[in-house]
Amino acid sequence: MYESIRKLLACAARDDARSRHQIGVLIAAVKKAADKYGARAVEQLASALGSNIHTLYRCAAVSECWSPPQLEALLRRTTPQGQPLSWSHLVLLAGVTASKRRAELADKALEDALTVRELLVLVDTVGPSEARRGGAGLVVLHRVVRASERWSHAAATMHEELLAELEGTSSDAGEPADLIERAIAAQEQLQGIVTKQLSRLRAERGRFDPKKPAAMLIAGGRAAR
Numbered sequence: 001m002y003e004s005i006r007k008l009l010a011c012a013a014r015d016d017a018r019s020r021h022q023i024g025v026l027i028a029a030v031k032k033a034a035d036k037y038g039a040r041a042v043e044q045l046a047s048a049l050g051s052n053i054h055t056l057y058r059c060a061a062v063s064e065c066w067s068p069p070q071l072e073a074l075l076r077r078t079t080p081q082g083q084p085l086s087w088s089h090l091v092l093l094a095g096v097t098a099s100k101r102r103a104e105l106a107d108k109a110l111e112d113a114l115t116v117r118e119l120l121v122l123v124d125t126v127g128p129s130e131a132r133r134g135g136a137g138l139v140v141l142h143r144v145v146r147a148s149e150r151w152s153h154a155a156a157t158m159h160e161e162l163l164a165e166l167e168g169t170s171s172d173a174g175e176p177a178d179l180i181e182r183a184i185a186a187q188e189q190l191q192g193i194v195t196k197q198l199s200r201l202r203a204e205r206g207r208f209d210p211k212k213p214a215a216m217l218i219a220g221g222r223a224a225r
Contacts, residue, residue, distance in 0.1 A: 006082050014075045017087050021071050024063030027056045061094040062087075065102065074106065079113035088116045096123060097152060098145075144197075 030041045046053040075084045096102040109119050
């Protein structure tokens with residue numbers, strides 16, 4: 001009974017991922033051809049299908065990370081319990097923009113049979129080997145990179161959804177106008193923080209440039225003191 005159920009679960013997980021991935025390939029094609037299908041094409045598809053627009057964008061995000069052959073190769077791999085990664089695992093991994101990091105996390109999720117919640121924690125943390133190599137400073141940098149990757153992915157997705165949603169919103173509605181003002185204020189605040197952090201990172205980049213002669217770095221450090 002165990003073996004029968006295990007095989008059925010694995011088959012269901014693979015079929016679900018394949019179907020959603022195929023949907024994502026089509027949605028990604030529609031997104032790239034806005035001149036052909038229109039700016040609100042994904043929203044119109046969601047409405048016609050009785051689906052959620054966020055679900056369609058998630059399908060597209062996964063398809064943009066793994067080609068069909070790559071997905072098949074990934075789905076052939078299993079956890080020690082014989083289960084492939086679920087669709088929810090793939091959606092979470094699609095938010096990691098660095099392909100090498102994404103592959104490492106997929107390996108870890110399969111090796112340790114991580115749940116989606118456990119994988120989310122791993123995405124947000126720095127491994128002990130990284131912490132030992134770089135100390136507190138590099139731990140924070142690792143966190144900045146990973147958080148920025150997630151924000152960038154989320155921001156791109158929200159931008160696409162926002163364009164579609166606003167075009168279909170009535171201009172005489174009071175609440176959207178208030179929300180737009182709040183959204184602008186929140187984005188401006190975020191932009192200010194990111195601008196300051198970007199400026200500091202660019203300034204620090206020179207200190208860690210391996211192409212810069214050591215003497216120049218030493219001289220620069222003395223001058224700064």
